[in-house]
Amino acid sequence: MKLAKIVVVALLVSGVAHAQKKGLLAQASGQGYGQAGCGLGSIVMGSDGNQILAATTNGTSGNQTFGITTGTLNCQQDGIFKSGKEVPAFIEVNKVALANDAARGQGETLAGLANLMGCNSQAMGSVMKKNYNQIFVETNMQPAAIEANINQVVAKNNICGA
Amino acid sequence: MLRSLFIILVLFLSHSTYASTGSSSASGQAIMAVQAKKLWQERQWLKLLHFETDFFRVRESQIDSANFFLAPNGKKDPQAELLASVNAFFALRGNDPNDHPQCRFPARYKWVKEKLRDTPIPWLDVKCDRFEAFHKGLQGESVSLVFSSYYLNNPSSSFGHTFVRINKASSKDGQRHELLDYGLNYAAEADTNNAFLYGFKGLFGLFPGQFRSIPYYYKVREYNNAESRDLWEYELKFSPAAVDMLIAHVWELGPTQIDYWYLTENCSYHMLSILEAADANVDILSKLDQYVIPADTVRVLWNNTDLVKSYKYRPSIRRVFFERQKHLTAAETTQLKNLADRFSTSDDLTFTEEFKQASAESQARILDAFIDYIDFRYSAEVQEAGREFQLKMKVLEKRSQIDKDAEQVTIDPPPQERPHLAHLAGRWGVGYLHTTADQDFTLLTHRFALHDRLDPGLGYPSYSQITFFDLGFSYGPSPLDPQEKKLELENFAAFELVSANPWTPWIPERSWRFKLGVERTQNENFLPTHEGIIRLGYGWTWQQGAFDVTTQIVGDVHYAPHLSDNKLYVGAGPLVELYYRFNSAWALQSSAFYRRDSASWDQKDYLRTQVEAQWSFSKKWGVRALYRNERFLEETGLQLFKYY
Numbered sequence: 054m055k056l057a058k059i060v061v062v063a064l065l066v067s068g069v070a071h072a073q074k075k076g077l078l079a080q081a082s083g084q085g086y087g088q089a090g091c092g093l094g095s096i097v098m099g100s101d102g103n104q105i106l107a108a109t110t111n112g113t114s115g116n117q118t119f120g121i122t123t124g125t126l127n128c129q130q131d132g133i134f135k136s137g138k139e140v141p142a143f144i145e146v147n148k149v150a151l152a153n154d155a156a157r158g159q160g161e162t163l164a165g166l167a168n169l170m171g172c173n174s175q176a177m178g179s180v181m182k183k184n185y186n187q188i189f190v191e192t193n194m195q196p197a198a199i200e201a202n203i204n205q206v207v208a209k210n211n212i213c214g215a
Numbered sequence: 216m217l218r219s220l221f222i223i224l225v226l227f228l229s230h231s232t233y234a235s236t237g238s239s240s241a242s243g244q245a246i247m248a249v250q251a252k253k254l255w256q257e258r259q260w261l262k263l264l265h266f267e268t269d270f271f272r273v274r275e276s277q278i279d280s281a282n283f284f285l286a287p288n289g290k291k292d293p294q295a296e297l298l299a300s301v302n303a304f305f306a307l308r309g310n311d312p313n314d315h316p317q318c319r320f321p322a323r324y325k326w327v328k329e330k331l332r333d334t335p336i337p338w339l340d341v342k343c344d345r346f347e348a349f350h351k352g353l354q355g356e357s358v359s360l361v362f363s364s365y366y367l368n369n370p371s372s373s374f375g376h377t378f379v380r381i382n383k384a385s386s387k388d389g390q391r392h393e394l395l396d397y398g399l400n401y402a403a404e405a406d407t408n409n410a411f412l413y414g415f416k417g418l419f420g421l422f423p424g425q426f427r428s429i430p431y432y433y434k435v436r437e438y439n440n441a442e443s444r445d446l447w448e449y450e451l452k453f454s455p456a457a458v459d460m461l462i463a464h465v466w467e468l469g470p471t472q473i474d475y476w477y478l479t480e481n482c483s484y485h486m487l488s489i490l491e492a493a494d495a496n497v498d499i500l501s502k503l504d505q506y507v508i509p510a511d512t513v514r515v516l517w518n519n520t521d522l523v524k525s526y527k528y529r530p531s532i533r534r535v536f537f538e539r540q541k542h543l544t545a546a547e548t549t550q551l552k553n554l555a556d557r558f559s560t561s562d563d564l565t566f567t568e569e570f571k572q573a574s575a576e577s578q579a580r581i582l583d584a585f586i587d588y589i590d591f592r593y594s595a596e597v598q599e600a601g602r603e604f605q606l607k608m609k610v611l612e613k614r615s616q617i618d619k620d621a622e623q624v625t626i627d628p629p630p631q632e633r634p635h636l637a638h639l640a641g642r643w644g645v646g647y648l649h650t651t652a653d654q655d656f657t658l659l660t661h662r663f664a665l666h667d668r669l670d671p672g673l674g675y676p677s678y679s680q681i682t683f684f685d686l687g688f689s690y691g692p693s694p695l696d697p698q699e700k701k702l703e704l705e706n707f708a709a710f711e712l713v714s715a716n717p718w719t720p721w722i723p724e725r726s727w728r729f730k731l732g733v734e735r736t737q738n739e740n741f742l743p744t745h746e747g748i749i750r751l752g753y754g755w756t757w758q759q760g761a762f763d764v765t766t767q768i769v770g771d772v773h774y775a776p777h778l779s780d781n782k783l784y785v786g787a788g789p790l791v792e793l794y795y796r797f798n799s800a801w802a803l804q805s806s807a808f809y810r811r812d813s814a815s816w817d818q819k820d821y822l823r824t825q826v827e828a829q830w831s832f833s834k835k836w837g838v839r840a841l842y843r844n845e846r847f848l849e850e851t852g853l854q855l856f857k858y859y
Binding site for chain 1: 345348349352353386388390392393394395397427428429430432433436440469583586590597598599600604608611612614615620621
């Protein structure tokens with residue numbers, strides 16, 4: 054009977070170890086869903102509860118292996134981005150892929166952003182490639198800084214519709 | 216002042232009385248029409264309420280939130296719920312029109328109106344701003360079911376995952392921007408990180424599940440980039456009207472909770488249940504088993520319905536990297552390797568003369584592969600300003616100076632990798648076993664799911680085994696009295712995972728295994744006995760041509776309640792395994808395992824060598840042969856497997 058207890062304890066210990074590993078992971082990614090930024094989980098539950106929230110989980114798990122550490126809260130209403138919030142949310146979540154596309158001068162992520170901003174994606178691709186350093190290098194991957202730089206470059210080169 | 220207020224009040228009251236009588240006669244008309252047509256018997260009404268007959272033959276709604284029902288007994292009575300809904304659609308407008316039942320249940324409202332369109336009923340449409348904003352935000356034109364492939368590093372994802380994507384129309388430039396679509400996801404709101412508690416609660420429906428809308432780009436980054444899982448997108452034949460209905464129905468489900476059952480009413484089940492609610496012609500759940508495995512739903516959609524219009528494969532970052540790397544010349548590969556080495560060891564990244572002298576095309580190819588490599592190996596690090604980020608910035612800076620487009624990576628996985636062509640996950644087996652003690656046994660096995668490495672090589676990752684609830688019995692002579700025949704449990708795996716991704720110079724993958732279960736152990740020191748086992752193995756797998764060789768250190772914890780001493784003991788030792796797959800029908804695996812035990816019997820160790828081969832003569836049938844040598848006992852066996 055004593056040995057059965059040992060097995061149970063072993064099970065629990067491994068369970069706790071697992072939990073701690075996930076805890077670290079959550080720490081690394083910086084937040085639970087509650088404090089999440091634009092990209093996910095902005096909690097806007099109304100009193101009537103008639104809301105569809107944005108959040109991410111993977112099947113049954115709340116595991117987050119990459120996270121979003123900054124951003125504006127309350128970017129969404131009923132699971133849909135409020136107008137004007139699509140661009141910051143998009144940049145926040147896609148910043149790594151966006152930097153890759155900018156350096157390459159084209160790509161799906163860049164085309165998506167161009168569409169959101171109402172810009173011609175080809176023109177935007179070449180402008181972002183040309184101004185890669187200016188847009189990304191000094192930002193330390195802060196989404197707001199990336200966004201401001203993109204806006205500046207895009208305005209200067211006048212590549213987006215009115 | 217008071218007087219004018221009084222007049223306003225009187226006016227207001229009389230107005231609402233008027234409205235109320237007006238609408239009550241209209242609601243009476245509508246209710247009479249509903250009753251004449253007995254609309255509550257319609258299949259789609261039942262689907263909109265998620266009425267299903269459960270295992271105990273009870274028919275009720277699967278929705279577990281009271282706020283989903285307008286009638287007090289709505290969860291059990293679809294007629295009462297319909298009449299209450301129709302009545303509520305004529306309710307007075309409150310302060311916030313968004314609280315009105317029409318706005319709360321737009322799919323029901325749409326459906327009832329459509330069903331009664333021949334009856335002249337003065338419907339009083341309420342303007343639902345918030346629902347309209349939601350509807351407009353999704354901008355649905357068509358629907359895809361998305362399958363994200365198996366992820367062994369997280370037990371809850373090892374069966375894969377499915378969710379629905381609402382596809383927007385092409386934008387002004389005539390292009391589809393899938394990243395800008397919204398996904399609809401149903402998932403458990405897990406409140407624990409303890410793996411065992413998690414498993415228990417998941418299996419027994421103790422987590423609430425909720426529907427969420429989420430930008431598709433978030434899913435792509437999560438699966439393709441952070442977890443390096445492939446996505447398979449199946450576009451469905453869904454009319455625009457049905458897409459509208461789907462959006463309206465998901466809106467109804469937003470504030471509700473449905474108990475999440477890991478094996479039955481799970482993410483995949485409810486993706487199908489909302490499709491059925493949205494389109495009366497969709498019939499999939501009836502074609503599924505009681506247990507719903509994500510890959511099964513994709514297979515059933517593909518094989519048993521004509522709903523799938525086309526599919527699209529979205530490769531993981533890992534797969535994209537290997538594809539790019541394949542396109543490099545030998546010299547370019549060396550350059551890439553140099554860069555990768557310096558990336559991991561040095562804090563600065565300089566480009567060699569050799570690199571600088573290469574053509575622009577060549578530099579672009581190397582850097583494009585390198586960028587994807589960095590994103591795969593350091594997926595978490597590059598998100599934040601740190602060493603890897605700084606180094607990667609240098610790579611991107613260099614890339615931005617090269618005026619060459621990136622090569623388009625298009626990958627079309629061969630049929631044996633497509634999840635919709637996978638073999639079935641359940642498996643029955645009958646067989647025969649002969650031992651050197653000259654005893655014969657009949658074998659009977661059943662596996663709930665999913666795949667081991669000798670099964671038909673169709674639709675599952677070839678480097679892994681994902682076994683859930685595998686039971687094996689033998690029937691034959693009892694060890695105490697050979698004249699007596701007994702049925703014995705030989706093996707039970709609650710969960711068994713093997714991940715044998717081969718080591719490559721690019722990605723020094725480890726291989727590992729895990730088993731939690733019961734085995735009937737043969738040992739020369741005691742009679743065969745049942746032992747509870749936790750097994751963990753860790754090592755590497757190497758690819759040698761068509762073979763792969765796995766070497767691992769395996770540690771076991773055994774608990775044998777029937778032994779008089781050494782009930783609990785541990786053991787560890789090396790395992791070498793050789794695996795060869797000739798094609799999707801033929802596979803062979805042989806292994807040698809030596810274990811040193813902590814228990815003090817005469818002989819404190821265990822050695823086992825075995826060879827297994829399977830010929831799968833169809834997708835549903837296979838024959839597996841086995842030879843096993845445990846030093847004091849040899850066994851040969853043959854089993855017939857039926858996949859179902």
